[in-house]
Amino acid sequence: MLSDVPDLTAHLGYWLRQVSNHVSHAFARKLAAKDVTVAEWALMRVLYGEQPTSPSRLAEHMGLTRGAVTKLADRLIAKGLIARQANTSDGRAQTLELTAKGEGFVPELAALADQNESECFAHMPDDDRKALERILRDAVARFGITAIATE
Template identity: 25%
Template structure:
């Protein structure tokens, strides 16, 4: 899956098709969650394909952006912001540290570290941001600027809804 596409049985890549002709989706066509999930799968596929050479996932990219804009953030706080388990953040940070992108600094509490991008991390993130912007422009290419902003606003509103 190095190119972001799932291999078929014969090794050929399979492109995710969010909507197939001739299929009756019934209630699924009326569900916001289903539409969001199908769009997410298409978006993630393009992201993986676009950034395969960088070995970058949306989660890793988001982590770097959060660390850059919140220097000294703790691993625990990063896990909360990302909505993932602390052990998942530790794994991400271990990988970044090995790659020279992030450094852990003592916080005064032996159980906690403050996270900072290294110079190399700042350099790489600048490159990643450019590639992610190009990916985002491509996947939203069918939307006007107003529609794009409206979609972002609507998705934020759904994301903030609490049952």
């Protein structure tokens, strides 16, 4: 019977996905204009202000495979935004760090994140925005989500 199947819009997950897609795609378009992907931005932001970091540590922190971090790093190295160095204590291991160009670029990209946030949520009263953030942070904690969203 057709009436036994709820409409898509009857699910909170539907609305979360609608908003998430809109916010994510708007931010991805802003980054694309700067020739950076969301995943590249996330890796750069994790490296910002940090000492040289191993790809395996980045993978663990970001919830990505080491191979995915290596592919992201290769793209960012080609753009001159990060550098790969031999680890000073273990010549076989490598570390990644932002270049001066990358270090200077992160605040510009962070401003785009702030702009996107404002464009998407400035219409909300501050109390509502804070409540939504609290609810979403609680859900993230409850589900044990530790990976940085990059898609």
